[in-house]
Amino acid sequence: MTTHLRWGVLSTSKFFSTKVLPAFTGCEVARLEAIASRNPEKARLLGIERVFDSYEALLADPSIDAVYIPLPNHLHVEWAMKAARAGKHVLCEKPLSMTVAEAEQLMAVQRETGVQIGEAFMVATHPQWLLARQWVRDGKIGALRAIQGFFSYTNVDPKNIRNKADFGGGALMDIGCYPIFTSRFVAEKEPQRVLGLIERDATFGTDRLTTAVLDFEGCQATFTCSTQLFPCQTMHFYGTTGHIEIEIPFNAPPDKPCRIFLNGEAAETPVLDQYTVEFDEFSRAVLEGRTVAVPVETAVGNMRVIEGVFRSAVEGGWVTL
Ligand SMILES: NC(=O)c1ccc[n+]([C@@H]2O[C@H](COP(=O)([O-])OP(=O)(O)OC[C@H]3O[C@@H](n4cnc5c(N)ncnc54)[C@H](OP(=O)(O)O)[C@@H]3O)[C@@H](O)[C@H]2O)c1
Known part of the structure; x- marks a missing residue:
């Protein structure tokens, strides 16, 4: 074998x-x-x-x-x-x-x-995200009703792929995809409609500041992402009886534990490199004949939200997905 x-x-x-x-x-x-x-x-x-x-x-x-x-x-x-x-x-x-x-x-x-x-x-194979999803499944925060996310950095290098519109650059494509993905991952459902507000860089033509609202029917998710702001990242999940915060949601460090808070109390994940886990998990899924963590069907769902946010920003209203 x-x-x-x-x-x-x-x-x-x-x-x-x-x-x-x-x-x-x-x-x-x-x-x-x-x-x-x-x-x-x-x-x-x-x-x-x-x-x-x-x-x-x-x-x-x-x-x-x-x-x-x-x-x-x-x-x-x-x-x-x-x-x-x-x-x-x-x-x-x-x-x-x-x-x-x-x-x-x-x-x-x-x-x-x-x-x-x-x-x-x-993120789909990192233990901190599996734990957050499990806490919500187990009712640790009651009914999940609101999600708030933020992800930003500063990069104004005109040669960088993130600042090239025809290469699929911009904040929403590069990092807004993470709060979208993790909101869908933890809520375990798809948003029915989205609203987007976008400010574009006049030279690059890419979105440099984007805010979106995702209506999951019974749960509202909002996030802001930017390629020209002080670097920050955070994800919060609010339920009827509790709150989850992921301290370093996306750039989880390979050399120290990650902390994830349930009502202010920290749980720590083992020290691991999230990319090691990602490649091993994908490989195991293939070798064992299981579906990989983020199959193309799930990716289509993320693209549907991204495209909806872009459209909403142009049309100025809700876009039904
Ligand atoms: N999952 C994550 O945590 C994470 C983090 C960062 C980036 N990413 C993703 O990784 C991808 C690459 O990002 P990066 O920052 O590593 O980009 P990058 O340094 O610009 O690398 C892209 C590579 O693509 C190749 N390439 C082929 N055609 C090209 C073209 N027309 N113009 C430019 N490069 C071309 C080049 O390699 P050769 O010259 O060697 O062929 C180049 O080194 C993006 O999709 C980004 O979203 C993911």
Whole structure:
């Protein structure tokens, strides 16, 4: 029986090189064996066993089982489709696509090829989020009625993919996707309508300050995200009899426990690297024939909310999903 999954990565992305590559060393069943880059010299410096000078060449290698895609957002679906058609399982970075229609096309390819395709929301396998969801399931805060989120950083580098509108840059796509995903994850339902307010950067054309309201019918979620504000992140879940706060909801540190508060009292998670857990969990799901943590259907749901918020900001009113 196969005991591990053999991974290849498309690109020397900064996020991959600095966060995911070190996380692979702790993996038990995910094994990183190859990298492809437009710049193989740069890729060689990363110390990965095999280096390909094109993404196509890596996809053609029969010894690779699964492909990780940390490309700019506008290339996600194109390469996820190519990887799936080459028979590879795919873990693609968030947001999975630029539009709902594109994500649905990928869903069709997933069904046609039978490979597993997942969106790389590491929050879905982090113990602090599993605990928050369990507390809500167990009625620890009564009925969940309100969710408030915030996620911001400052990045005004015109060369960064986050500041390129045609690359799928902007706050909502880059980080607003997290409060949307975690609200849906903990509430375990889909919002019926959304409202969005967006301020765009005059030069980049990307949304640099976005606020949204998600109506989950009986539970209201609000969040603000920004690419040009002091870095902060927080998520709060308010119920009829209690409150949950996730102290570091998204950039959970690999070297210390995370704290999650129930009515002000802290619970701590073990020290772990959330990307190690993410790749091992995806690999185990594939090896054991289970559905991955964030399948493409779930990713379509997130894109539906993102698209709704963009539309609402233009139309100036509620958008029914
Ligand atoms: N899950 C998380 O916690 C997390 C955190 C950060 C970022 N991300 C996601 O990871 C993805 C990559 O983000 P990043 O910040 O690492 O981006 P990045 O440093 O700009 O890397 C993107 C890579 O894509 C390749 N590429 C191919 N065509 C390109 C093109 N036309 N323009 C630019 N690059 C191109 C390049 O690699 P080669 O030259 O080597 O081929 C480049 O290094 C995004 O989807 C982002 O949302 C996720």
